[in-house]
Amino acid sequence: MAKIAIVGAGQAGLHLGIGLLMSGHRVTMLSNRTGEQIAAGPVTSSQSMYGMALGLERELGIDYWQESSPQYAGAQMRVADSDGNIMLYWQGAMDEPGQSIDQRVKMPVWMDRFVELGGDLRIVDAGIAELEGVAASHDLVVIASGKGEIGSLFQRNPDRSPLTSPQRVLALTYVNRFRPRPGIPAICININPGNGEFVSFPGLTLSGPCEIFTIESIPGGPMDIWADVKTPDEHLAASEHLLRTFFPHEAERIDGHLELTDDKAVLRGRITPTTKYPVATLPSGAKIFGLADVVCLNDPLTGQGSNNASKAAKIYLDAINAHGDAAFDEAWMNAVFEQYWDYARFPVAYTNQTLGQPPEHMLRILKAAETDKELAHIMANSFNDPKSIAPWYYDAASAEQFLSERTVPLQ
Ligand SMILES: Cc1cc2nc3c(=O)[nH]c(=O)nc-3n(C[C@H](O)[C@H](O)[C@H](O)COP(=O)(O)OP(=O)(O)OC[C@H]3O[C@@H](n4cnc5c(N)ncnc54)[C@H](O)[C@@H]3O)c2cc1C
Known part of the structure; x- marks a missing residue:
């Protein structure tokens, strides 16, 4: 059995780490935050996940929130202008329900499970020295650091990265006082052409069920009002303003005024969708292998990143298990990533096609x-x-x- 180090205790790293431990490998995980710090920190994602990815969690017995989390078994897309004139509308049922568990709820529990299974969890903000250390003492080093700084060790692959700048300004908000949509619970995608998008679905956060909003504003456009927003209350007010101004159909669901689920329930940012080469070389010459967001980062508009992370972790897990005693060399890493890319190129195209014209x-x-x-x-x-x-x-x-x-x- 192999000795494997993973950097990053997120959706991908923990999924892989737990799977490897269950397969009998020895696993070290480097995380820059404890479970307590993750739970006490800001929201990180809207993390809407669907049947295939949730099924992979079920396989490992780590789908702990099946009963307690709200589920949604539909999707709705509405394209409408700011006056509410609808240009396009459809809704459809999903064969398996989706769900969204706040990563502040999920990751600390998965970290506990990792330790319970015998995993060696080390709290450290891994830099070159720590990577060299684990590379010297482990058979394989997997980097699952998401958007963390060490991602810069991996080089962008221009052939797989058609976009060179952020296409949206992202604003994530977890709220109460947003009434359920009429009909079955669904992921609701609302597009105001030329301005941006509003995506919402029910989720489970620290305080219980809530509604999770991702507002995507076209940079420099009328919805891009985020530059002066500093406090959670200002963020909430800006979200409600955008909803009422640009998405009047969804604004009808506001029950009085929106409320934040907690004072860390907001996040703003921009992402340049990027696919990288999956192997990086440390100064010593040791090769390290990228997993999920660190090497294949998407805009969250179509809600694919956590799903991709889970599917990538499954491919890496199966490949490691099938590898036997051979060395985890660069050729092996590239071949495993190609197997993932054979799938990932579709969510990448799906998302980029929706972001552009x-x-x-x-x-x-x-x-x-x-x-x-x-x-x-x-x-x-x-x-x-x-x-x-x-x-x-x-x-x-x-x-x-x-x-x-x-x-x-x-x-
Ligand atoms: C606003 C927003 C909304 C989103 N909505 C959705 C959605 O609805 N559906 C969906 O599927 N995806 C969504 N995503 C994307 C999804 O959250 C990510 O794709 C997913 O979390 C990636 O998992 P990961 O394990 O690769 O990285 P992460 O979840 O980012 O985990 C990386 C971990 O590594 C740690 N780390 C970083 N650097 C170091 C270091 N040097 N040393 C040690 N530890 C380190 C980090 O603290 C973190 O805990 C959204 C993202 C955003 C920003």
């Missing part, structure tokens, strides 16, 4: 889903698996063929 064929598909209920069902399930709608969602000629073969019921 949508191609004509994509608009036609989404429009068709208004009347074609089975297509709406397929699109609702695409959050779970963006590969399932290849090639037609990603390619104009295939889309033409796909749409021509569908029988859309007459209105």
